[in-house]
Amino acid sequence: MSSFKNDYSESVKRAALRYAEKGFNVVVLQSPLGEGKCSCGKDTCPAIGKHPITKHGVKDATTNYEIIGSWTNRERPMNIGIATGEKSGILAVDVDERHGGHESLYFFEKKNGVLPKTRVCFTGNGKHLYFRYPKGIDIKCPTEVLKGIDIRGNGGYVVAPPSLHASGVHYQWEDENVEIAEMPPALLKLITSAKTLSIDDYDLKKAERAALLNNTSERNPSSSVSLQIGKDFDSATLLVLKTARDFLEAVNHLKK
Numbered sequence: 001m002s003s004f005k006n007d008y009s010e011s012v013k014r015a016a017l018r019y020a021e022k023g024f025n026v027v028v029l030q031s032p033l034g035e036g037k038c039s040c041g042k043d044t045c046p047a048i049g050k051h052p053i054t055k056h057g058v059k060d061a062t063t064n065y066e067i068i069g070s071w072t073n074r075e076r077p078m079n080i081g082i083a084t085g086e087k088s089g090i091l092a093v094d095v096d097e098r099h100g101g102h103e104s105l106y107f108f109e110k111k112n113g114v115l116p117k118t119r120v121c122f123t124g125n126g127k128h129l130y131f132r133y134p135k136g137i138d139i140k141c142p143t144e145v146l147k148g149i150d151i152r153g154n155g156g157y158v159v160a161p162p163s164l165h166a167s168g169v170h171y172q173w174e175d176e177n178v179e180i181a182e183m184p185p186a187l188l189k190l191i192t193s194a195k196t197l198s199i200d201d202y203d204l205k206k207a208e209r210a211a212l213l214n215n216t217s218e219r220n221p222s223s224s225v226s227l228q229i230g231k232d233f234d235s236a237t238l239l240v241l242k243t244a245r246d247f248l249e250a251v252n253h254l255k256k
Ligand SMILES: [Zn+2]
Pocket: 030, 038, 039, 040, 041, 042, 045, 046, 047, 048, 049, 050, 051
């Protein structure tokens, strides 16, 4: 007789192998245990169920069946992540509805046209839009390219179905068989220009982002943004920069 837990472990394993077969490099992640707890055991884990179990984090991501098999055969709760960037040939747009991501996407599409149909993963608080990684450009993981929208490219990863989110819902494909679309020029332009503008919010999400982007729960804010904030700017300067940026965004919306 199979328990729910075993069925879940089996579905995680099957998904990991399926992704690898398609060329996505996968990595095993910690899993939420409920009531705000993470399987890593830390009382104040900033990225519950979202950070890699393996020693070198997302650098361990692989398409090797044997390695994936050895990870997923273990009797422990785990989630699954897909490395983004050139390595897997994908870039993910992370739309966070708690931070206004859906509204930003709405305004972006109103101005630039509707994004092409592509692979979509529903997360615990928004969605990931997958696009083909554009060749010849190094895109890392700029955050807040628009309010509530982060990018996952080189060095990053996304949590993938059927992983469990801390909110209790499972990550879910809208349709796993939909082709991943080429990145539309307007989106590429936004992302590449945002590389010099994106500023990490000094909010609660920062620790979570740092953990996601750096594979550990250590804080390393400057690595997630191209403008090297942190060492050179104090928080008051940051606030001024952020306010100015929000103002410019608002003006741009009005100008459409
Ligand atoms: Zn944890």
